[in-house]
Amino acid sequence: MTFDTALRQAAVLPLAAPLALVALLGVPLLLRFRPPEAVVLRLTHLVVMVAGLGAVAGTTLAVRAEHPSVTIGVADLLRVPGGGFELSLTLLYDRLSIPFLFLTVLLVGVIGAFAGRYLHREPGFHRFFLLYALFLLGMATAALAATIETLFVGWELVGLSSTLLVGFFQERRRPVDSTQRIWCVYRTSDAAFLLAVLVFHHVAPHEALHAALGDPTWPDAALRLADGPAILVGGLVLIAVMGKSALLPFSGWLPRAMEGPTPSSAVFYGALSVHLGVYLLLRMQPSLAGSVPFTVATVSIGLLTAAYGATASRTQADIKGALAYASVSQVGLITAEIGLGLHWLALVHICGHAVLRSLQLLRAPSLLHDYHRLGNAVSMRSRHHDHHGVTPGSSMSIGLYRIAFDRDLPGAIMDRIVIAPIGRGLRSIDRLEGRLLGGDAAETPSDSPIAAVPVPDPVGTRSEEKHDVA
Amino acid sequence: MSPEFVLACLVVGVPLGAGSLGATAPKSAAARWSFPASAVTAILALGLLVRFLVTTPGTGEDAITLWRPLATPEAWNVAIAAAMSVATLAAALAARARLESTHDGPAMLLVLGSSIGLLFAGGSAWFAILVGMSYLGPAFSLRGAGRPIWPAVIEGGLVTGLVFASLGARSGLPLVFAGLVRSGALPFHLSSAHLQGSGGGSFAISAFSVLLGPVLVLRGMASGLPESGVAVAGAWAIGSTALAALLLLVRGDARRAIATLTTWFACLVDVAILDGGVLGRTAAVLLLIAGVLGLVGGGIAIGAAEARVGRLSLARHHGLHEHMPLIATLFLISGLALIGFPGLAGFSGVELLVESSLAAGPAAAVAVVVSLALAGVGILRIHLRTFTGARHETGIDIAGRPREHLATLILVASLLAVGLIPQFLLEAVHASVADPTVSAGAEGAIEPTSVQNILVMETP
Structure with missing residues (x-):
């Protein structure tokens, strides 16, 4: 076995390891056996490390290649004899997928360690880690997807696991209602994505779609769609992105998603899940950039969302809500950057924002605790508690305040x-x-x-x- | 006589015989018969399926006569029959756990036998008789539940009449319309809802009953259809599936929601068949397999919940998850399989359906995709309303029973197995529903395929 062959086999580990974890955690639960928490945690840590090693192997392979980029065919999931339909699991390590994969493994690993303590003796401990494994599998699949079908599989896995984690505290009414609402938005997003794929198939040859997604020269594009098809495909992709990344008018689901436990809010909504939509946009934009209406729409939606998120985050009464709207604002900016063709800036922005937001969300509960302890110690309340930095004045500012204060007004x-x-x-x-x-x-x-x-x-x-x- | 033919006869004969005996036996005996009979049927059907997946059996006798009871089995109908047998086994286990109506056991067996008989039916006259007979099980179940049977009689009369009318017709149009009526296409979804009303094991009965609609459409399409007929039937099926998906979002009663889910799915399969191509037919068969397992799984879960708290209103949350987490999981996995979630049984079928619907036209593709999205929302809503919310407080133990857990394991394992390793099934099914012209030899001689063996309605 040559060194390259070994690396190729190891590069599949970011998918294989979480898949194994799903089986290892899911099968005992189906058999009504709950392994001890320590075993679950050790398995989780091991899987994340193995996935990380796989990511290193894939990166090494890509660096040794020409572009640097490498495509790895894993398996044919579906193949209709005689042609007509083919769904293959193909991985792509390139300049876009590698940072996103490392970001995923890093943040998921950190949150795994955090959640082990945070959810200690919670009734839903095993359920959380099962969904966690499913989420890691989905994110790794979406990040490394070299075909649109593979990306869609990862997209769906991320959507389901994220949604079910919002309803983690399933005995409470509000998390459950939020779960339903988020699922509605995600299904809209899924439908738009699927329709975009269909239209793409309709207007361009099958191979073109693979070229658009798995182009090793990213952010250059081997395929650029003509104006008409680009508007149609781009419009549908944009709807999918708006749903998944909480852009206007779907921004309301992100604050609702904070009903879940803090670890899931941090890694899934603050850091990774919310960026999956813009990741798709980043991947597809070079092929759609020839269309001026698509570019204008992308930049406009991004800027509007950024403005709305920034305003709303200043009026929220709870820290997780404020952080959620701050995320909305940053994701809006990232969208505008992508629309303007600033691909590298957007990529750096995604990574930086994800790490910062995870830290803030993980710190939020203990920050409040510290704050209250400090307040009790000095026997006084902070002035920030009363005003949230906003002082109503003119009728315009009162109107703006009301719009920003009304959670999920667009919804x-x-x-x-x-x-x-x-x-x-x-x-x-x-x-x-x-x-x-x-x-x-x-x-x-x-x-x-x-x-x-x-x-x-x-x-x-x-x-x-x-x-x-x- | 080939071994496959003998096995097929047994797969049809065992449930029909046991069901008939059970219907006339004392109540205590009837309740005990359903499980062993369905277990034997499942073992036989799975054996037949394995034989088709690992070898390529000969096509056997090819001549079709009007009164030939069974044609040589093919991969597509064997796969559906195996799924039906496994689902019935699970339904019988769950019904035993709840000590349900003794009428349900024999009724389930009768429906299973007549359904598989329909799948394997050779001669058209025999086929028409079996269509009529397949309404006996549902009628029997309704009578057992003390509910009026006239909706089943009216629908059964209409469908059987159309099938008999197709014997003398030049095209398969009457058969396709019969299939759509059976699928619960508008406005016939009401009779399906009525049937579902008796609850318990009848969820399985109703699912099979409705899913036979696409089998009729499949047979009708193979007999040839004018283009205008395909367009009308296609529009009817698409309209029905879209409305059913929408209604799923507002249903206030769990049973009616499950009935709506069943008709949505059956009409979706009809859409796949009416697309006309081999891809559509392959999608339809794969969807039927997923549908049989998924709908029965969903029905068992809702039936189990109803057995604990009475008729389920979806106007509020029932908080049953803590009492029956495995059954909640069964409902979720079954529902996700129906909408084609990756890794579950419906995934391959939905992927092929979406692909083939594009060939039928952009409107059909959009309708299919939107309908799938809406149904996904509706399914999660039923799950959340039934199993989440403030814990259901009760002084008695309402946890899932071992038999229910076994039924859950059987169905979840089947949904995962079909979903994770779909290629074997896809290849076998695709070969058996392939267009006759595809297998034409170099000299233009057309090899006999299942389309000729089983699907084609001979004209007098």
Whole structure:
């Protein structure tokens, strides 16, 4: 076995190791056996280390290659005999995927160590680490994807694990409602992504899609779509990115995601999951850059989101909410940078922001604890507690304050204009069918996801969060 | 007579015989029969499937006569039959754990037998009779639950009439329409919901019953269809699947939600078949396998929850996760399999469906993708409402029973096995549903394939 062959085999470890962890943690749970926490933690640490070694091996291979870039065919997941359809698991180590993979392994490893103590003796300890393993698998798959189908598989795994972690405290109503809401946004995003792939297949040959995603010369593009197709494909990709990366009008899901335990908020929403959308944009943008409308739309949405996030983060009453909106603001800026073609800056921005935000979110609970202890020691409250740095003045600033204060205002507007009328129509059909079925008529809930995803009353939310924080 | 043919006869005969005896036996005996009979059927069907996956059996007799009861089995129908047998085994186990209505056991066996009989049916007249017979199980279950049977009688009469009408027709249009009615296409989703109303083991019964609709459509399409007929049927199926996905978001009752999920899925499979290509047919068969396992899994989970807390309203959260975490997992995995989540049984089928729907037109592709997204939202909603929320407080033990856990393990293992190693199944299914022209030899001689063996309705 040559050195290169060994490296090629080791480069698959970032996927193989978390897959093994999913099996090692999932199968005992199905058999109603809960391994001791120490065993779970040791396995998790081992898997992250092995994944890291695999990443090093893949990077070494890529550095020794020409571009530097290397593609590794792992397996044919689906292949219809005689052609027609092919889904292969192919990995790409290049200048974009390598930093993202290292970022993933590093942050997931740190959070694994943190969560072991944070969730000690929590009833959902094993469930958390199972979803953690699934998340690592999804992120590694998405980061290393050399084909759009592989990226979609990783995208789905990340979406499901993230969503279920929001509802980790499943006995409480608000995390569960947030889970439902986030899943709605993610499914919208998934559908847009899938449609983008279909349209891409329709307007360009099958190989072109692989060229667009697995181009070893990134950020140069081997394939540039013409203006018309680029607008269509770019529009759908942008919707997918808006959903996954909490850009306007989908920004509201990120603060909701903070209902999950702190480790998951830090690694999944503050650092990695929220950047997966912009990672896709970073990967696809060179092929779509020829379209001026797409560029204008990307930059506009990015800047609007940045402005909204920055404003909203200054009015939040809880620290995790404020950090969530701060993340929204930074991701908006990253999107604008990508739209302007500043690929390297965007990549550095993603890495820096992810690390900083993870640290802030992990520090948040103990910071509050320290703050309260300090306050008790000196028998006084900080002035910051009362004003949050905003002093209402003119009618314009009051209006701005209200917009920023109203958590998920864009979502509420979308609910009122689009979703509520559809929900009313569907409930009427449901009631009619219930009457036709006689005894089978069942009550139609007023809070079904399409009818009215609960948009918490800002005042109520604020007071409840204050209570939580206290 | 080939060994495959003998095995196929047994796979049909054992559940039909046991179900018929069980229906007339004393209640205590009937309740005990369903599990061993479904276990034997599952073992036989899996044996037949393994034989198809590891070897390439001969095609056997190719001549088709009007009254030939069984055609030579092929990979596609054997795979669906095996999935049905495994799902029935799990449903029987779960039903025994809850000591449910003694009518459900024999009814499940009757439906299983007639469903597999339909899959393997050779002659068209025999096929039509089996279609009629397949309504006996649901009617029997409804009667056992003390519910009116007239919706099953009306739908059964219409479907059977259309199938008999197709015997003299030049095209497969009546058969395709019969299939759509059976799939619960608008407005026939109401009769499916009515059937689901009896609860318990009838979730499995209803799932099989509805999923036979796509089998009729498959057979009708193979008989030839005018282009306008395909367009009308396709629009009907797409409209039905889209509306079902939307209604899933507002259903207030778990049983009706499961019924809606079943019709959504059956109509989605119809869309795959009506795309017309080999890819669509392959997708349809793979989806049917996932659908049988996933819908029965979902039905068992909801049935188990209902057995604890009564009829489930989705207007509130029931907080059953702590009592039955494994059953909650079963529902989630089953639901995710239906929407084609990676690594689960429906993934390969959904991927091929999306690919083939693009060939049928951009509108069909958009409808399929949006419908899948909506159904995903609806499935998670049912899961969250049933299993999460404040813990359900009770003074008695309502934890899952060992038999229910075994049923869960069987279904989860099947969903994962089909999802993680899909290639063997895909190759076998694709070869068996391939277009006859594909296998034409160098001299233009067309090799007999399953399309000729089983799907084609001969004209008089």
